[in-house]
Amino acid sequence: MSDLLLRILDTPQAPLILQRAQAILNNEHQKRQAFYEWLDEDKKAEFINGEIVVHSPALDRHNSAMLLLARLLSFYVDDRDLGYVRAEKALVELTRNSYEPDVCYFGPAKASQITDDQLYYPAPDFIAEVLSKTTEKNDRETKFADYAAHRVAEYWIIDPLRRTIEQYGIDADTEEYALMGSYGIKETVTSHAITGFTIPVRALFDTAANMGALRNLLLKGAS
Numbered sequence: 001m002s003d004l005l006l007r008i009l010d011t012p013q014a015p016l017i018l019q020r021a022q023a024i025l026n027n028e029h030q031k032r033q034a035f036y037e038w039l040d041e042d043k044k045a046e047f048i049n050g051e052i053v054v055h056s057p058a059l060d061r062h063n064s065a066m067l068l069l070a071r072l073l074s075f076y077v078d079d080r081d082l083g084y085v086r087a088e089k090a091l092v093e094l095t096r097n098s099y100e101p102d103v104c105y106f107g108p109a110k111a112s113q114i115t116d117d118q119l120y121y122p123a124p125d126f127i128a129e130v131l132s133k134t135t136e137k138n139d140r141e142t143k144f145a146d147y148a149a150h151r152v153a154e155y156w157i158i159d160p161l162r163r164t165i166e167q168y169g170i171d172a173d174t175e176e177y178a179l180m181g182s183y184g185i186k187e188t189v190t191s192h193a194i195t196g197f198t199i200p201v202r203a204l205f206d207t208a209a210n211m212g213a214l215r216n217l218l219l220k221g222a223s
Helices: 005-007 016-040 060-080 135-139 142-149 207-222
Strands: 046-047 051-054 086-087 091-093 102-108 126-130 154-159 165-168 177-185 188-190 198-200
Touching: 005 016, 005 142, 016 051, 016 165, 051 142, 060 086, 060 126, 060 154, 060 207, 142 154, 142 165, 142 177, 177 188, 198 207
Parallel strands: 126 154
Antiparallel strands: 046 051, 086 102, 102 126, 154 165, 165 177, 188 198
16 A cells, blocks of 8 residues: 555545545546547547646657657567557556557557557557656656556656657555666667567667667568
8 A cells, every 4th residue: 555545544634635536536537538539540649647638749859759669669560460569549548547658569468458459558558658758757757656556567658859768667665666777879678578679779860770779670580
């Protein structure tokens, strides 16, 4: 039981606080259903803590990094039949919030439950978010905590301006994300959730490096 919940239960006002919290969550549930009715394939939006967050068009460096990672990861996973990779328009439905991660991966167990008519996805095994000015706060705070709470095993925060990758995994003691490594343009990063997936950081920010990394991944799979 969390320290926050223990502190609430330790006060005489606990029943009133919990009653109020439940009323807020019930209201959020109604707003979330309205969000689903409003959302269509032409809209890029998320439902975060009771509010609809509509995303503006992203800078090219954001789109490029997202697509270059998705290409590498998708080819690697498909080549080895390791599950599914989805990018941007996959709506991940968690307990309270609904997100559209930039790139996400579902391992074999979860992938086997995904159908052709899937509209809302369960918590992935791996998520990568590419930072922008408008999304950084949510990527580093709300999503950071929510992804860990829903046992997304690995979380990458990609900074296209600094050309870095921060890699997080769930700490066994705290059950929260802990930094596993921060990697610059001259380094390589190895996923812990996707067996054998190792790429140079440069491959997310340079097309030639991306193609070289793709060839290496496919050659590794053929050996």
